[in-house]
Amino acid sequence: MRSQLFSFLTSFFLLTASIGPAFAQVPTAPPAATDTTKKYANPGGVSSAVKAPWYKSKLVKAVAIPAVLITYGAITAQGDAGVNQRNREFVQKQFRPVSTGFDNTLIIAPYFELAAVALAGVESRNDRINTLLIIAKGEAIMLASTFAVKYLAKETRPDGSDNLSFPSGHTAQAFLAASIVHTEFRDKSQWYGIGAYTIATSVAALRMINDKHWQSDVVAGAGFGILSAHLAYLSHRNRWGRKSIGRDVGLSPTYFGNGTPGMTISWRPTK
Template identity: 60%
Template sequence: MRFPASLLFLLWLTPAALHAQTTPPAPVQPDTIRKYENPGGVSAAVPKPWYKGKLVKATIVPALLIGYGASTINGNGLYSSYDARRDIQRQFPNFRTRIDDYLIFAPYLELGAVALAGVESRHDRLNTLLVIVKSELIYGALTYTIKNTTKIRRPDGTTRDAFPSGHTAQAFLAASIVHTEFREKSQWYGVGAYAIATSVGALRMLNNRHWQSDVVAGAGVGILSAHLGYLTHRNRWGRKPKLDGLGFSPMYQDGATGFALVWRPQ
């Protein structure tokens, strides 16, 4: 008895098909080599170029001011200190005032007045005070070191500690604090503070106490001191703890009754 060729083919194929259906697929081995490379498919953060870093932003303007001031010491550079003094003496030969001795703290008075008026600053009062103290220490160290290294004689011939101008540096430090604390509220707070600081620098030259180079470099030192004060601050002090765990409970001890204050910081 002969079977058709198609029937023989089906009989041959059926065991293989049944075997293919009943045989479980081989388990897929997980890829453990790359499982920690990028979990969740989040794109890797692209590092910023060095010129966009915080340190560069904090130092670029002060570096330009200090560099230009240093380049115009005595008769050097573009429009030197000698040129500036000659023009000032020609226009204001007998100018004298001591108001610059008091204006150096005017930006701090502005800072306090604006805060008392209820304008919210960038930091709370304690952290702002800590930044000011840190910036003042940096300013003191920088001015003392540079003055005693350069030993530039003042234009009135009195002492050899002209470069940079400490009055100007102090005024611009305080102005930078005001600008940083209130610039998110209004830029005019900083404009007013920098105007006061600029007037201090101008008065130091009009009083024949400083060269142009001293004043320009002093502005850079003051701004740099404030920027470094903020750059190294982490705003970790003065945080108010939550009072969710604050409560009262009755207390009886040794015949005395009262209340006990219970506080569990959250």
């Protein structure tokens, strides 16, 4: 019995040994060729960023608030009728007219704030050359847009002096300057922008108190000013880098002769 079992096992192992190499030598199918047609499409293997919806774009964010203000001003621009007349009567009952020379000067007060804060050594968002370029661009956009609309709208002023009431250029100028101050220093403190916008709002109020503009004029003017600043920033490319171009600034009184005093500003750029 043992001899028969030994013979069976011996035969089994011999059969396995003879069949095993046969299976081992069976050729396997070659691997499928790798698709290399798009190997350079994303070499880093980084997933492409998901595109933000259109309503979250920089342009929409920049235009949204000014568009609301301008639209409201255009809808309510009815001259001596409706909400304009009611607000004019309210303002005349509550306030007396102020010298127009005051609001003519106050429109550029935010720029004085911008200069004072910069001279104090507070770093702005852009260096001084680029800030001046943005101001120049914003002024050009604001003047072109507001005066074009003035001549197209031909809205008569409350005091009847002319038909260039809509929109308020003084208000547009003040809010343009305030928006630039806010953008340049909002990373340092929100109070700089609050102060500038307070000045701009005061200009709008004075234009109504002095009976030079309707409510619709100043609301739309604020929209044109803010929009001009936003477009100036969106279209600007920083061409001189973001490094400081100098903080060695000094002010000194000067006498120019013939009884004319003045002020001299000295500035030396850093290397």
